[in-house]
Amino acid sequence: MTELQTSISAVTVYPDRARVTCSGAVTLEPGGHRLEVSELPLQLDPDSVRVSARGTARARLLGVDVRRSFYDQTPAERVRELETQVEGLEDDMRGHDAQVELLKREQAALTELGGQTEVYARGLAYGKISADTHMALLDSLRSRAEALDTALLDLAVRRRDVERRLQKLRRELDQLRGAKARERYTAIAEVEVTQAGDLTVELTYVVADKLHPSDAGWQPLYDVRLAQQVDSPAEALQVGYLAQVTQRTGEDWCDVALTLSTARPALAQKLPELDPWYIGPVQIHRRQAAPRMMKMAAAPAMPAAMDLAVASAEPEAAMAEVEAEVVTATVGTEGSAVTYQVLGVVSVPADGAPHKVTVARFELTPELDYVAAPKSVEVAYRRARVPNDSPYTLLPGPANLFAGDEFIGATQLPLTAPDGELELYLGTDDRVRVERELKRREVDKKLIGDRRRIRYGYEIRLENLLPTEARVTLHDQIPVPRHEDVKVKLEFAEPKPAEQTGLNMLEWEFTLPPGEKRNVRFEFSVEHPREMSLVGLP
Numbered sequence: 125m126t127e128l129q130t131s132i133s134a135v136t137v138y139p140d141r142a143r144v145t146c147s148g149a150v151t152l153e154p155g156g157h158r159l160e161v162s163e164l165p166l167q168l169d170p171d172s173v174r175v176s177a178r179g180t181a182r183a184r185l186l187g188v189d190v191r192r193s194f195y196d197q198t199p200a201e202r203v204r205e206l207e208t209q210v211e212g213l214e215d216d217m218r219g220h221d222a223q224v225e226l227l228k229r230e231q232a233a234l235t236e237l238g239g240q241t242e243v244y245a246r247g248l249a250y251g252k253i254s255a256d257t258h259m260a261l262l263d264s265l266r267s268r269a270e271a272l273d274t275a276l277l278d279l280a281v282r283r284r285d286v287e288r289r290l291q292k293l294r295r296e297l298d299q300l301r302g303a304k305a306r307e308r309y310t311a312i313a314e315v316e317v318t319q320a321g322d323l324t325v326e327l328t329y330v331v332a333d334k335l336h337p338s339d340a341g342w343q344p345l346y347d348v349r350l351a352q353q354v355d356s357p358a359e360a361l362q363v364g365y366l367a368q369v370t371q372r373t374g375e376d377w378c379d380v381a382l383t384l385s386t387a388r389p390a391l392a393q394k395l396p397e398l399d400p401w402y403i404g405p406v407q408i409h410r411r412q413a414a415p416r417m418m419k420m421a422a423a424p425a426m427p428a429a430m431d432l433a434v435a436s437a438e439p440e441a442a443m444a445e446v447e448a449e450v451v452t453a454t455v456g457t458e459g460s461a462v463t464y465q466v467l468g469v470v471s472v473p474a475d476g477a478p479h480k481v482t483v484a485r486f487e488l489t490p491e492l493d494y495v496a497a498p499k500s501v502e503v504a505y506r507r508a509r510v511p512n513d514s515p516y517t518l519l520p521g522p523a524n525l526f527a528g529d530e531f532i533g534a535t536q537l538p539l540t541a542p543d544g545e546l547e548l549y550l551g552t553d554d555r556v557r558v559e560r561e562l563k564r565r566e567v568d569k570k571l572i573g574d575r576r577r578i579r580y581g582y583e584i585r586l587e588n589l590l591p592t593e594a595r596v597t598l599h600d601q602i603p604v605p606r607h608e609d610v611k612v613k614l615e616f617a618e619p620k621p622a623e624q625t626g627l628n629m630l631e632w633e634f635t636l637p638p639g640e641k642r643n644v645r646f647e648f649s650v651e652h653p654r655e656m657s658l659v660g661l662p
Contacts, residue, residue, distance in 0.1 A: 125158050125160050125312075126150060126152075126157055126158065126159050126160065127160050127162065128148045128150055128159045128160060128161050128313075128325060129148050130146040130147055130148035130161055130325075130327065131146060131147070131148070131378075132144055132145070132146045132375070132377055132378070132380050133145055133146060133147050133326075133380060133381065134380055134381040134382075134383070135377050135380045135381070135382055135383070135472075136383040136384075136385055136463070137340065137341065137342045137369055137371075137382065137383070137384055137385065138341065138342075138385050138387055138388065139341050139342060139343070139386070139388055139519070140332065140340075140341045140388070141330055141331060141332035141340055141341060142330070142331050142332075142340040142341070142371065142373070143172075143328060143329070143330050143331075144168075144328065144329055144330075144331060144373075144377075145326060145327070145328045146161070146326070146327050146328075147324060147325065147326045147327070148161070148324070148325055149179075149322060149323070149324045149325075150322070150323055150325065151181075151320075151321070151322050151323075152181050152183065152315070152317045152320065152321070152322075152323055153317065153320045154317050154318060154319065154320055155316075155317060156314070156315070156316050156317075157314075157315045157316075157317060158312055158313070158314060158315075159312070159313040159315055159325060160310060160311070160312050161310065161311045161312075161313070161325075161327055162193060162308065162310045163193075163308045163310075163375075164190075164308055164309040164310065164311060164329065164375075165308065165309070165331055165373045165374040165375050166307065166308065166309065166374065167331040167332065167339055167340070167373045167374065168309055168329040168330065168331050168373075169329065169330045169331070169332060170190040170309065172328075172329050172330035173188055173190050173311055173327065173328070173329045174188070174327070174328045174329070175188045175311070175313045175325060175326070175327050175328075176325070176326045176328075177313075177315070177323050177324065177325045177326070178323070178324055179321060179322045179323040179324050180321035180322050180323075181317055181319060181320060181321030181322060181323045182317065182318045182319035182321070183315050183316060183317045183318070183323055184315070184316045184318075185313065185314070185315060186314035186315065186316055187313075187314050188311055188312065188313045188314070188327075189311070189312045189314075190309055190310070190311050190312075191309070191310055191312070192307055192308070192309060192310070193307065193308050193309070193310045194307045206293055206296055209293055210290065210293050210294060213286050213289055213290040213293065214290065216286050217283065217286055217287065217290065220279050220282060220283040220286065221283075223279055224276060224279050224280075224283075227272055227275055227276050227279070228276070230272060231269070231272050231276075234265060234268055234269055234272065235269075237265065296475075308374075311327055311329075313325065313327075331371075331373045339371065339372045339373055339476075340370070340371040340372070340373050341369075341370065341371075342367045342368060342369045342370070342384055343367070343368045343519075343521055344365065344366070344367060344368075344483075344518065344519045344520075344521035344537075345366040345367070345368050345480065345521055345522060345523075346363060346364065346365060346366070346518070346521060346522070346523035346524070346537055347362075347363070347364035347366070347523070347524050347526065348361060348362070348363055348364075348523050348524070348525050348526065348537075348548065349361070349362040349363075349364075349525075349526040349527075349528070350362075350490070350508070350525075350526065350527045350528070350550055351528060352528075358489075359490065359492065360487045360488070360489060360490070361487065361488045361489070361490045361508060361510055361548075362485070362486075362487050363484075363485070363486055363487070363488060363514075364482075364485050365482070365483040365484040365485070365486070365516060365518070366480050366481070366482055366483060367384050367464070367480065367481050367482075367483050368478040368479070368480055369382070369384075369470075369472050369478070369479050369480075369481060370472075370476055370477065370478050370479070371472055371474055371476070372474055372475070372476040373474050374474055375474055376471070376472070376473045376474050377470070377471060377472040377473075377474075378471050379469040379470075379471055380469060380470060380471070380472075381465075381466075381469060381470075382465075382466040382469075382470040382472070382481065383463050383464065383465050383466070384453065384463065384464040384466065384481075384483065385461055385462075385463045385464075386461050386462045386463070386517050386519060387461035453465055453466050453467065453481075453482070453483045453484060454467065455484075455515045455516065462515075462516070462517045464483050464484075464516075466481050466483075483516070484514070484516055486514045486516070488510045488511070488512065488513065488514065488546075489510070489511075489513075490508035490509065490510045490548075491508070491509045491510070492506065492507070492508055493506075493507055493509075493594075493595040493596065493597060494506055494507065494553065494556050494594055494595065494596045494597070495507045495549070495596075495597045495599070496556075496558045496586075496596060496597070496598050496599065497598075497599040497600070498558045498559065498560035498584055498598075498600070499560060499599075499600055499601065502558050502559055502560060503552040503554075503558060504552060504553055504556035504557075504558050504596065505549045505550075505551070505552055505553075506549065506550045506551060506552070506553050507547065507548070507549055507550070507597075508546075508547070508548045508549075508550055509545060509546070509547055510545065510546040510547075510548065511543070511544075511545050511546075512540050512541070512542055512543065512544045512545065512546060513542070513543070514542065515542055516542065517539075517540070517541050517542065518537055518539065518540040518541075518546075519539060520536065520537060520538055520539050521536070521537055522534060522535075522536055522537075523535055523536070523537045525548070525550055525551070527550060527551060532550060532551035533551055535548065535549070553590075555588075555589040555590045556586070556587070556588055556589070556590065556594055556596065556636075557585070557586065557587040557589065558584065558585070558586055558598075559584065559585045560582060560583070560584045560585075560600075561582065561583050561584075561585075562580070562581070562582055562662060563581045563582060563583045563645070564579060564580060564581030564647065565578070565579070565580055565581075565662070566578070566579045567579075572651075574653065574654055575651055575652065575653055575654065576651070576652060576653070576654050577649055577650070577651045578649065578650045578651075578661070579615070579647060579648075579649050580647065580648055580649075580650070580662070581616075581645065581646070581647040582600070582645070582646055582647075583643060583644070583645050584598065584600065584643070584644040584645075585641065585642075585643055585644075586598070586634065586636065586641065586642045586643075586644070587636075587640075587641045587642075588636035588637065588638060588639065588640050588641075589638075589639070590638060591638055592638060593635055593636060593637050593638060594635070594636045595633070595634070595635050595636075596633070596634045596635075596636060597631065597632070597633050598631065598632040598633075598634065598644065599629065599630070599631055600629075600630045600646070601627075601628055601629050601630055602614055602628045602630065602646075602648040603628065603648075603650060603660065603661070604627050604628050605650075607652075607656075609652060609653050609656065610650065610651070610652045610656070610658065611649075611650070611651040611652070612628065612648060612649070612650050612651075613648060613649050613651075614628075614630075614646065614647075614648050615647045615648055615649050616645070616646060616647040617630070617644075617645070617646040617647075618644070618645050618646070619632065619644065621646075630646070632644060
């Protein structure tokens, strides 16, 4: 058996797993050999282990076997160090507890001794001890009691310090959960050599813990900034595409060639099967129709990484500040997946903490307009429709939104392939004013065939205070009846809506020059039987 010393040279990270490549060199004589690669992580899939070799030696690979190996100590060096430190601190804690117990016993004995006042009184009465001797004894007891109190306080302080250090080390050990077990996989490659020489062996395997699917993977993070283009009045959408790589596989990835892949192997295992789709009657509960809201989805905040700058200065003459170059990944295609090869080497320790790498920085050209739904809130939202003309596939992930240097909120980007389109809402703009007012509410005094009719009229006022024209899409609605005896009709609209859906959603589109005002008026009627009470009406 020949033990092969290997190191991790390359890692391809998928959203929920990783493929690791480790390599090592060995000199072999003619004959059969068994090359052993030990201390492989427990999270690897044994069926995924593959081996290849090349070199000056002429050899044939006969096969590879994977088995479990057990150790009396954790094989991971850092974990072994932490466990030794934890054991030492636990011994210190037990020593402190033993000293505290001993001092408390002495305190109890001292208290009992000091409580023998009746015995001391008899001694003084019979002249067996003098008053000076009695006072000296009491002074001695008091001094010892004070010394015991001081010693107990000192032990409590020292024990608290040890306990804090112990908690810190235990938390660090918990982060290295994947490396704590005292067992590993060992791969054994069968090689037949016909001509002596050097052989470089590569071993690849997939790490994916079924119990903890987040033990290896990456997630996208985005910074999206609306900024003025250089030498142009138009605005551009600057996208910072970051990858957050995490792994708790039990082995550190030190100075490896890192590739990020958008492939999702877990979804390729089998075709999803459809269950029968049953329908049936349900009881209709009357309630007020919810208004359509125009708002941005909230997402966890993320640190911005868009404006990195570095400045250097000579001792005597200051140099001009220049913006630091951002290293981005190389885009590749493997089948239906897109891969991003990170330039240089990257280190990702097996601590489960997120480690960020830059995938790309690029600009997109947005088509900007405004959207308002004053029935919900009387503001205009700035909307950007952005075709993704970059070579990057944008995976679903959180994005921080900026207008210039101002943070305006966060949202969740959907999956957007190259040539797809994004739709983003970039906050509100007070320079496009929107107001909505109820102008009319009349109940017909005359009944038409024992039916009552109510008329409503609304006015919406738009004003563009921007120095440029503004394209505005206006949304509103009229009620949707949920009973056959209730009739709703749009009586009047000026201007007429560009669209009225089957759910009575109304939509207008305007292009407002700078400083222009525009009014929108519409009226509708609701007709229902006199004895029927309606809910949901203003």
